[in-house]
Amino acid sequence: MNASFLHLYRYSIPFNEPVTVRNHRLLNREGIIIALKSSDGAMISYGEIAPLPGLHEETLHMAEHQFMEYIYNHKLSTIDLLPEGLFPSVKTGIEIALFNFKAVNSGIPPFFSSPSPSASRVPINALLAGERESIIVRAETLYNLGYRTFKLKVTPKNAEQTLGVIRELSLKFGETVALRLDANQSFSLDEAVEFSKNIIRDNISYIEEPLTDPILIGEFHARTAVRSALDETLWQQPYLMRSFPPGALKALVLKPNRLGGIVETLRLAQYARENNLLAVLSSAFESGISLSFYAWLAAHTSTEPAASGLDTGRYLEYDLLDLPFGSSSDTLTPQELYWNGHKVATSHLKPSSIWTL
Numbered sequence: 608m609n610a611s612f613l614h615l616y617r618y619s620i621p622f623n624e625p626v627t628v629r630n631h632r633l634l635n636r637e638g639i640i641i642a643l644k645s646s647d648g649a650m651i652s653y654g655e656i657a658p659l660p661g662l663h664e665e666t667l668h669m670a671e672h673q674f675m676e677y678i679y680n681h682k683l684s685t686i687d688l689l690p691e692g693l694f695p696s697v698k699t700g701i702e703i704a705l706f707n708f709k710a711v712n713s714g715i716p717p718f719f720s721s722p723s724p725s726a727s728r729v730p731i732n733a734l735l736a737g738e739r740e741s742i743i744v745r746a747e748t749l750y751n752l753g754y755r756t757f758k759l760k761v762t763p764k765n766a767e768q769t770l771g772v773i774r775e776l777s778l779k780f781g782e783t784v785a786l787r788l789d790a791n792q793s794f795s796l797d798e799a800v801e802f803s804k805n806i807i808r809d810n811i812s813y814i815e816e817p818l819t820d821p822i823l824i825g826e827f828h829a830r831t832a833v834r835s836a837l838d839e840t841l842w843q844q845p846y847l848m849r850s851f852p853p854g855a856l857k858a859l860v861l862k863p864n865r866l867g868g869i870v871e872t873l874r875l876a877q878y879a880r881e882n883n884l885l886a887v888l889s890s891a892f893e894s895g896i897s898l899s900f901y902a903w904l905a906a907h908t909s910t911e912p913a914a915s916g917l918d919t920g921r922y923l924e925y926d927l928l929d930l931p932f933g934s935s936s937d938t939l940t941p942q943e944l945y946w947n948g949h950k951v952a953t954s955h956l957k958p959s960s961i962w963t964l
């Protein structure tokens with residue numbers, strides 16, 4: 608059955624505390640929800656279009672405008688027929704809505720026919736931010752809840768403090784936890800080499816985007832043996848991914864709504880698999896509608912998925928789902944998580960328009 612109606616909604620959810628993304632200080636997470644409905648209204652699927660200021664080039668206004676133009680001029684049909692030139696956030700929203708519609712139609716989540724069995728659980732990479740003391744307290748709380756992978760932001764400016772936190776976490780948890788560092792391209796090669804001398808004995812899985820100039824990641828690895836993960840480079844200079852010497856990379860961090868959709872994310876996850884890299888599903892503070900879909904993707908891409916960057920839901924004051932994403936992620940299977948992504952609390956949505964398809 609095809610979708611007959613399209614409902615567009617807006618949402619604005621306050622962050623628990625202000626979030627800063629590349630100098631953009633954000634108080635609210637704003638986005639658009641697409642709902643596809645069957646003619647009798649019995650089947651509904653959701654998708655989310657949510658560019659993040661500081662991360663995306665398109666604004667929410669531009670994304671909404673483009674989406675409306677798309678709906679006006681095209682039949683919402685199949686995922687592989689989407690036109691060129693859609694903004695990454697728009698493409699992701701359409702793809703998720705279409706994948707989800709197929710799933711509610713058939714009763715099984717997408718990719719279910721895959722030969723590789725899905726993972727039974729998806730570990731989450733816990734984000735640690737703030738002052739030293741609150742980071743340590745938070746890490747202990749999360750450790751007791753079962754988290755074993757932690758991510759710290761590092762810049763040349765906070766390098767000393769971060770080294771102190773790394774030491775403390777290593778002493779406390781030893782080999783039982785894995786630490787990831789995310790430098791968001793803030794170090795010069797020499798600064799990164801200097802910094803790395805101090806972390807070599809610690810349990811660091813990788814540094815995400817260590818260098819302002821990612822071309823030098825191979826040289827960084829040659830001088831330090833520290834492996835890098837790509838995030839920003841995957842959309843800024845995607846061709847670089849194939850240019851690094853073996854061993855220089857450890858992981859690809861995949862943010863579907865920045866990369867340009869689910870199909871693109873699956874392509875990169877396959878490249879990671881073929882090249883012995885971790886595929887780390889990640890997010891950009893979307894609602895549980897997207898996060899539960901990403902959890903499902905993570906479960907699909909590997910039988911033992913790497914800890915996924917889906918801890919961002921915690922920063923939203925409330926979720927759009929009846930059962931907020933992450934509130935019971937330790938007990939739910941990815942399948943259950945996936946179907947929970949369809950139970951949307953419409954009270955948080957502001958209707959904007961209805962289209963007949």
Ligand SMILES: O=C(O)CCC(=O)c1ccccc1C(=O)O
Binds near residue numbers: 732758889916
């Ligand atoms: O990858 C994760 O663990 C969470 C996502 C995350 O850190 C993030 C979220 C929004 C914008 C930028 C980033 C980032 O990776 O720097």
